Amino acid sequence: MEHKGFVLWFTGLSGSGKSTISRLFETEMRKRGASIEILDGDEVRENLSKGLGFSKEDRDTNIRRIGYVAKLLARNGAIAVTAAISPYAEVRDQVRRSCGRFVEVYAECSIEELCKRDVKGLYAKALSGEIKNFTGISDPYEAPENAEIVVNSETQSAEESTAIVIEYLEKQGLIKAAQTA
Amino acid sequence: MEHKGFVLWFTGLSGSGKSTISRLFETEMRKRGASIEILDGDEVRENLSKGLGFSKEDRDTNIRRIGYVAKLLARNGAIAVTAAISPYAEVRDQVRRSCGRFVEVYAECSIEELCKRDVKGLYAKALSGEIKNFTGISDPYEAPENAEIVVNSETQSAEESTAIVIEYLEKQGLIKAAQTA
Numbered sequence: 001m002e003h004k005g006f007v008l009w010f011t012g013l014s015g016s017g018k019s020t021i022s023r024l025f026e027t028e029m030r031k032r033g034a035s036i037e038i039l040d041g042d043e044v045r046e047n048l049s050k051g052l053g054f055s056k057e058d059r060d061t062n063i064r065r066i067g068y069v070a071k072l073l074a075r076n077g078a079i080a081v082t083a084a085i086s087p088y089a090e091v092r093d094q095v096r097r098s099c100g101r102f103v104e105v106y107a108e109c110s111i112e113e114l115c116k117r118d119v120k121g122l123y124a125k126a127l128s129g130e131i132k133n134f135t136g137i138s139d140p141y142e143a144p145e146n147a148e149i150v151v152n153s154e155t156q157s158a159e160e161s162t163a164i165v166i167e168y169l170e171k172q173g174l175i176k177a178a179q180t181a
Numbered sequence: 182m183e184h185k186g187f188v189l190w191f192t193g194l195s196g197s198g199k200s201t202i203s204r205l206f207e208t209e210m211r212k213r214g215a216s217i218e219i220l221d222g223d224e225v226r227e228n229l230s231k232g233l234g235f236s237k238e239d240r241d242t243n244i245r246r247i248g249y250v251a252k253l254l255a256r257n258g259a260i261a262v263t264a265a266i267s268p269y270a271e272v273r274d275q276v277r278r279s280c281g282r283f284v285e286v287y288a289e290c291s292i293e294e295l296c297k298r299d300v301k302g303l304y305a306k307a308l309s310g311e312i313k314n315f316t317g318i319s320d321p322y323e324a325p326e327n328a329e330i331v332v333n334s335e336t337q338s339a340e341e342s343t344a345i346v347i348e349y350l351e352k353q354g355l356i357k358a359a360q361t362a
Contacts, residue, residue: 035257035258036257037253037256037257047245047246047249048229048246048249048250050242061231064228065228065229068228068229069229069250069253072218072250072254073253073254073257075218076216076217076218076254076257076258076259077216077257077258077259078257078258078259
């Protein structure tokens with residue numbers, strides 16, 4: 001069985017585990033011989049959306065661009081993983097419709113827990129007003145209602161969440177099972 | 182032999198045959214079972230660069246974005262064909278350095294011939310000033326000095342040009358020869 005191209009679309013607040021799980025998933029998929037590309041929020045902003053800000057319109061434009069690139073990668077046989085916050089449901093659903101094989105992963109975590117962890121100190125800055133338009137604090141986040149996969153970094157380790165993602169994709173026939181030597 | 186991912190980068194004035202040859206090349210590559218994606222100038226502007234204009238800076242930004250997407254496609258095993266004018270040599274060379282396997286195709290045609298054909302009526306509008314910043318008329322075009330392939334729509338048919346491209350890529354081992362049944 002060949003690996004199929006598809007889009008694995010993470011959504012969730014800053015610090016909720018999107019990038020961490022993406023990287024663990026990438027490592028496992030590379031072991032299995034898949035073509036995989038992670039479109040991370042910051043890197044994509046630098047390469048595709050320099051000059052855009054954090055208004056709803058600019059965020060939506062950024063997400064549409066990520067969606068366009070993910071679509072191209074997936075239809076050429078790669079696994080396209082996106083790990084941007086992507087706070088707005090409508091544009092996520094637009095991208096879903098344009099992409100064909102599309103699996104949404106909601107990286108859930110309460111805002112209280114994220115403020116407590118605050119690994120990068122961003123939540124403190126958002127709460128003090130030093131950072132404006134911060135998703136979950138001063139900017140909306142619309143959680144998905146029908147994500148194919150939900151993971152939760154309050155109750156699961158990143159490794160457990162990654163295993164949940166992999167199990168779902170195997171069951172759907174989108175990735176092949178690991179070779180048991 | 183597997184197809185390899187690489188970037189096939191067309192450059193040339195509007196009407197010089199970039200899109201036509203790209204489409205003929207795409208058809209042949211699909212017959213041979215390759216993954217291929219054409220990043221055409223207009224479509225990419227719509228999807229990645231809406232809001233950008235035609236200043237040198239904006240054109241360069243647009244070309245860098247096309248280059249970024251082409252790089253991602255190529256390193257995931259696809260043939261990424263770009264068919265934007267890409268008038269400036271420096272940014273083409275930046276993209277070349279970032280992409281790894283990169284083949285530049287100069288679609289050559291004299292401005293006199295392009296003005297005579299003027300299929301879309303754009304050259305007449307550029308000459309009258311109705312369209313500003315038109316490459317070759319009121320905006321510079323820096324022809325490549327070391328393109329791997331040069332084709333010329335004044336002396337070759339689109340089919341002949343496509344055959345030249347394919348022959349070069351076969352010799353380089355970037356594409357496999359057509360199956361002779």
